[in-house]
Amino acid sequence: MNYTEALENPVFKIISLSAKELQLDAYVIGGFVRDFMLKRGNAKDIDVVAIGDGIKLARQVAKNLPTKPKVQVFKTYGTAMLRFNDIEIEFVGARKESYTENSRNPAVENGTLQDDQNRRDFTINALAIQLNEAHFGKLLDPFEGVSDLDSKIIRTPLNPDITYSDDPLRMMRAVRFATQLDFIIEKKSLEAIARNSDRIKIITKERIVVELNKILESKKPSIGFLLLEKTGLLKHILPELTDLKGIDEVEGQKHKDNFYHTLEVVDNIAVNTDNIWLRWAALLHDIGKAPTKKFSKKVGWTFHAHEFEGSKMVYHLFKRLKMPLNDKMKFVQKMVFMSSRPIVLAQEVTDSAVRRLVFDAGNYVEDLMTLCEADITTKNPKKFKKYHNNFKIVRDKIVEVEARDHVRNFQPPISGEEIIKTFNLKPSREIGLIKDVIKEAILEGDIPNEYEAAFQLMLKEGKRLGLTATV
Numbered sequence: 001m002n003y004t005e006a007l008e009n010p011v012f013k014i015i016s017l018s019a020k021e022l023q024l025d026a027y028v029i030g031g032f033v034r035d036f037m038l039k040r041g042n043a044k045d046i047d048v049v050a051i052g053d054g055i056k057l058a059r060q061v062a063k064n065l066p067t068k069p070k071v072q073v074f075k076t077y078g079t080a081m082l083r084f085n086d087i088e089i090e091f092v093g094a095r096k097e098s099y100t101e102n103s104r105n106p107a108v109e110n111g112t113l114q115d116d117q118n119r120r121d122f123t124i125n126a127l128a129i130q131l132n133e134a135h136f137g138k139l140l141d142p143f144e145g146v147s148d149l150d151s152k153i154i155r156t157p158l159n160p161d162i163t164y165s166d167d168p169l170r171m172m173r174a175v176r177f178a179t180q181l182d183f184i185i186e187k188k189s190l191e192a193i194a195r196n197s198d199r200i201k202i203i204t205k206e207r208i209v210v211e212l213n214k215i216l217e218s219k220k221p222s223i224g225f226l227l228l229e230k231t232g233l234l235k236h237i238l239p240e241l242t243d244l245k246g247i248d249e250v251e252g253q254k255h256k257d258n259f260y261h262t263l264e265v266v267d268n269i270a271v272n273t274d275n276i277w278l279r280w281a282a283l284l285h286d287i288g289k290a291p292t293k294k295f296s297k298k299v300g301w302t303f304h305a306h307e308f309e310g311s312k313m314v315y316h317l318f319k320r321l322k323m324p325l326n327d328k329m330k331f332v333q334k335m336v337f338m339s340s341r342p343i344v345l346a347q348e349v350t351d352s353a354v355r356r357l358v359f360d361a362g363n364y365v366e367d368l369m370t371l372c373e374a375d376i377t378t379k380n381p382k383k384f385k386k387y388h389n390n391f392k393i394v395r396d397k398i399v400e401v402e403a404r405d406h407v408r409n410f411q412p413p414i415s416g417e418e419i420i421k422t423f424n425l426k427p428s429r430e431i432g433l434i435k436d437v438i439k440e441a442i443l444e445g446d447i448p449n450e451y452e453a454a455f456q457l458m459l460k461e462g463k464r465l466g467l468t469a470t471v
Helices: 009-023 030-035 056-065 113-118 145-151 160-166 169-181 185-204 205-216 222-231 233-237 258-272 276-284 306-320 328-339 340-346 353-375 382-406 415-422 431-444 451-464
Strands: 024-030 045-050 071-073 079-084 086-093 095-098 105-108 128-130 294-296 300-302
Touching: 009 024, 009 045, 009 086, 009 382, 009 451, 024 030, 024 056, 030 045, 030 145, 045 056, 045 233, 056 079, 056 086, 056 294, 086 185, 095 113, 105 205, 113 185, 113 306, 160 185, 169 185, 169 205, 169 222, 185 222, 185 233, 205 222, 205 276, 222 233, 258 276, 276 306, 276 353, 276 451, 306 328, 328 353, 340 353, 340 431, 353 382, 415 451
Parallel strands: 045 086
Antiparallel strands: 024 045, 024 128, 071 079, 079 086, 095 105, 294 300
16 A cells, blocks of 8 residues: 655655665654554654664755754664654664563664564554655555554554563553553453563653653543553552552441542543643542541541641652652642642632632642542532532632732731831741731731731730830
């Protein structure tokens, strides 16, 4: 079959010309071909395989392109990359790979196109289109990858046990592609992932997180996390989640399965936000429930302070996975820590409670509300409607209170310097006490968030503390 329509971008003609000048065979392979077949839009990444020196081909292409782009060479991997307009093109010589047990980095030797297609992770990524003039646009599909695309199947070209054991990251990629594309992992392949799941331990945490993020960024992340759990990968990567699995029963009293509830919350939030860190917050919002779970004859199952415990666990989880220990992590911690606040507030919406919520959440109050609304997973239509209506009342009250009282990113009307000046103080605990009284009075609604009211309260509190104003 001929697929010249896939090669409309002028860069392919330049690659074809360059290959002819070097007397090389060249093919576009992998994701570009797959996504063209799936009509997934314009690809930003193109992989080109040369039967011979891929780096030499990259330099020849750069020489022939009107923009004369710089060629980046990665000698360790035997690859080269250049940019043309908004497209990243990577060149590599066809190769044959062999692996050792304790590394996913293979020993590499020059190979044929067949060798190169054999080493690909999945049949749908082994599709190649020839770029040489004589057969420009010819599809080479040795493993029936087109058929697997049509059937929506993830399958390895060779023995899946060997494919996954050689490079265990491919197990994560299988799950990720199944999630992104809404494909099914072939039964033999799925069983092989389960058999080899402990091999994921040799993969760097950074590479695992890349795949986790892609799963979380998908339209329905639960597909991926269910597959990770089913195959045994999840317990090696995020045991905090698998610890939530299961329902305990004592004296006829049960609690919900917090693992499956969590996946519902993640799917819910995926409908309303692309913010990956808010999706992480949804994934981790209940992880504190496993270590805080207790049964009481009086009240049944409890998870006291699970939000506080969960927020502490976020730090250790991020550190273990070598994720950024920066503002992104602190955002996730804050969302987990505050995840129940709007739920409690929705039961009785008072101005002071809303002021405190806005004060504590700051610029993230909308994210927090989005998380809490996603947390509604009840299957009772009346309760579902009631909870959403309650949150709408909270949202409306937030707008009203914020417009009136300006407590978001609250800065007290009276500074510590003014208190020092007014009472001729040196740094002391009285300054903090007066500031706290002013803050509490504003949040409770006892005084407006205005300078004059705060000033008068400062004088009154100073007097109570035995201080003498100098103004």
